[in-house]
Amino acid sequence: xxxxxxxxxxxxxxxxxxxxxxxxxxxxxxxxxxxxxxxxxxxxxxxxxxxxxxxxxxxxxxxxxxxxxxxxxxxxxxxxxxxxxxxxxxxxxxxxxxxxxxxxxxxxxxxxxxxxxxxxxxxxxxxxxxxxxxxxxxxxxxxxxxxxxxxxxxxxxxxxxxxxxxxxxxxxxxxxxxxxxxxxxxxxxxxxxxxxxxxx
Numbered sequence: 001x002x003x004x005x006x007x008x009x010x011x012x013x014x015x016x017x018x019x020x021x022x023x024x025x026x027x028x029x030x031x032x033x034x035x036x037x038x039x040x041x042x043x044x045x046x047x048x049x050x051x052x053x054x055x056x057x058x059x060x061x062x063x064x065x066x067x068x069x070x071x072x073x074x075x076x077x078x079x080x081x082x083x084x085x086x087x088x089x090x091x092x093x094x095x096x097x098x099x100x101x102x103x104x105x106x107x108x109x110x111x112x113x114x115x116x117x118x119x120x121x122x123x124x125x126x127x128x129x130x131x132x133x134x135x136x137x138x139x140x141x142x143x144x145x146x147x148x149x150x151x152x153x154x155x156x157x158x159x160x161x162x163x164x165x166x167x168x169x170x171x172x173x174x175x176x177x178x179x180x181x182x183x184x185x186x187x188x189x190x191x192x193x194x195x196x197x198x199x200x
Contacts, residue, residue, distance in 0.1 A: 048114040049086070052093050052121070055147060055169045057084045060195040066103050069190055076103030081198065088113075104129060112140060123149055138162075145169060155180075163187060172197040 060082045066072040080099025087094045095110040109126040121140030126133065138151025147166040152159045161181040168175045173196045179187035 046091075046114050046116070048121070049090060049093065051142070052112060052114075052147070053084075053086050055174070056093060056095070056166065057086060059083050059198040060097070061198055062097065062099055062193055062195045064099060064101070064103065064106075064191055064193045066191050067189055069188075071190065072103055074102075077101045078103050078106060080106070082108075082195070109134075115139075121149075123151070153180075 062078075062080050062082055064078040064080075066076040066078075068075045078099035078101035080097055082095055082097025084093055084095040086092070091113055093112045095112075096108065098105070098107045100106070107128040111124040112121050115122045118139070123137045123140060125135060125137045138149055140147060140149045142148070147169070149164040151162050151164075153162050154160075163177075163179050163181075165177045165179070166174050167177060173194070176191075176193040176195070177189055178191040178193075179189050182188045
């Protein structure tokens with residue numbers, strides 16, 4: 001039994017192992033999630049995660065507005081809720097939620113952690129909407145008071161630069177802008193999500 005499991009682990013790629021590990025940690029962390037107002041604590045806590053938790057941790061009402069694009073030819077909207085909480089001894093921020101509307105149903109799981117070797121945040125995402133799945137998706141950093149996730153997506157066989165920007169962050173609200181590069185490093189907004197804090 002152990003030899004068989006060891007052989008299977010050796011056959012997995014580094015990416016598969018990392019993805020499996022992150023998914024396992026995420027599920028465990030959701031079970032032992034801390035209070036939404038908690039900041040990271042303990043030996044594993046770092047200032048970068050404290051700053052991120054202070055910005056995004058909590059229970060949120062979300063309203064998504066889709067611009068007309070090849071993904072949403074007629075535009076669209078969704079409304080839903082999400083929860084972001086600190087997990088794994090203060091080393092991860094775990095967000096989970098769902099929404100629905102004319103753009104179709106979406107369920108999501110996002111795990112963010114600080115990579116001290118690169119001085120960047122890392123993202124693991126799972127989206128269930130139009131056949132999407134799970135992936136390690138780009139890196140994150142702060143640009144002044146805006147939190148940015150840069151990544152690439154395969155669009156018609158070509159890698160396109162994408163950016164998610166958390167802007168206008170306050171104690172009770174923030175806005176997420178998903179955009180795609182359209183040439184000369186200009187970005188076109190695809191989805192705008194406005195989040196407001198839910199009272200307990």
